[in-house]
Amino acid sequence: MQTTTLTLIFVAALLGSLLLKFWLATRQMRHVAAHRDFVPAAFAARVPLEAHQKAADYTLAKGRFGLLAMAWGAAVLLGWTLLGGLEALNGALRDALQPSLGNMGYQLALLAAFALIGGLLELPFELYGTFRIEQRFGFNRMTWKLYVADLFKNLLVGALIGLPIAALILWIMGAAGSLWWLWAWAAWMGFNLLILVLYPTVIAPLFNKFEPLADESLKSRVQALMARCGFRAKGLFVMDGSRRSAHANAYFTGFGAAKRVVFFDTLLSKLSPGEVEAVLAHELGHFKHKHVIKRIVAMFALSLAGFALLGWLSGQSWFYQGLGVLPSVVAPNDALALLLFLLVAPVFAFFVSPLFAQLSRRHEFQADAYACQQASGADLAAALLKLHEDNAATLTPDPVYVRFYYSHPPATERLAAMQQPA
Numbered sequence: 001m002q003t004t005t006l007t008l009i010f011v012a013a014l015l016g017s018l019l020l021k022f023w024l025a026t027r028q029m030r031h032v033a034a035h036r037d038f039v040p041a042a043f044a045a046r047v048p049l050e051a052h053q054k055a056a057d058y059t060l061a062k063g064r065f066g067l068l069a070m071a072w073g074a075a076v077l078l079g080w081t082l083l084g085g086l087e088a089l090n091g092a093l094r095d096a097l098q099p100s101l102g103n104m105g106y107q108l109a110l111l112a113a114f115a116l117i118g119g120l121l122e123l124p125f126e127l128y129g130t131f132r133i134e135q136r137f138g139f140n141r142m143t144w145k146l147y148v149a150d151l152f153k154n155l156l157v158g159a160l161i162g163l164p165i166a167a168l169i170l171w172i173m174g175a176a177g178s179l180w181w182l183w184a185w186a187a188w189m190g191f192n193l194l195i196l197v198l199y200p201t202v203i204a205p206l207f208n209k210f211e212p213l214a215d216e217s218l219k220s221r222v223q224a225l226m227a228r229c230g231f232r233a234k235g236l237f238v239m240d241g242s243r244r245s246a247h248a249n250a251y252f253t254g255f256g257a258a259k260r261v262v263f264f265d266t267l268l269s270k271l272s273p274g275e276v277e278a279v280l281a282h283e284l285g286h287f288k289h290k291h292v293i294k295r296i297v298a299m300f301a302l303s304l305a306g307f308a309l310l311g312w313l314s315g316q317s318w319f320y321q322g323l324g325v326l327p328s329v330v331a332p333n334d335a336l337a338l339l340l341f342l343l344v345a346p347v348f349a350f351f352v353s354p355l356f357a358q359l360s361r362r363h364e365f366q367a368d369a370y371a372c373q374q375a376s377g378a379d380l381a382a383a384l385l386k387l388h389e390d391n392a393a394t395l396t397p398d399p400v401y402v403r404f405y406y407s408h409p410p411a412t413e414r415l416a417a418m419q420q421p422a
């Protein structure tokens, strides 16, 4: 391929995705604004107008902010690639570090510097999102002190976990010959599985407190549900999610018999025991339908395709030059190829994202149906509405926006499906 051909394809894809995102976001905002003053008929009895309007205002505030963040993200991407940011950073680090630290030291420094600069460039948006938007709508519970502590913990954990796996992948890229991408993929998958095992017991407790569920009546209720569904877990835990945010959730982590059920304290304070049971039954539905395994398998397959593509691209000089960097003849270009790929791949992946969103929405319907068999459908519907209201999620999203982005079907569709006889 010609260098300029890749540049043109990249610019066209970036512009196309920006236009599409802009169109979708403005559709969503118009739709929500137009329905701001009336609660949809199906919810009129259960959702107060005030809550509906708060949801609309929250959606609009996030939408406007999202447009700004999108423009900034595109500018940063162009800055790194075609405008020469990555080329400048790479050249400076290579000249300064390669003679003393060698190829591996220089490449790790490049990855770390890129991650740090990228993080700094995003920081204002993160701060504004948390301390302005979330704060304004009453969701933020994070203090500055906690924010800074989190930041440093994240940096430390990121370095402790990220640098060794980056070093391993770079080593494989340099040493494993033309099939390096297959070995690198295997290493990456092994690493992901390790994180899956370590996350609940080692990483998550660095950020939150987990205490065994103390409420005996809820505990026996949940255990009865799990027994009914033939599901085993190692423990039921309550997490202090309220330290950071008022948003509520429940999830499973871990593998096989080491699985844990984690409830956010915010969930338990908002839902009745029957509703908690119904929410958990929905999560169990994801296991029963093997959604979790299917997702892991899909991730394995997609990563393999990604590594194979990178294996091919990293050997083409137009891949570098077409995206604004010059490959070196005296030093390895592996870290450079990784960074370019990570920067550019999402632009193209965006166009297939609706396929995954659609699959995910189908899974949600299946999990709802399972929950209605194993627990009370009325409780599930009530829990869904409460969580919607507490998260200020809009009940009137734009249908096209939903098709593109929503991993969960809108509440209207989920409630309608629950009312259908199975």
Ligand SMILES: [Zn+2]
Binding pocket: 282, 283, 286, 363, 364, 367
């Ligand atoms: Zn679900």
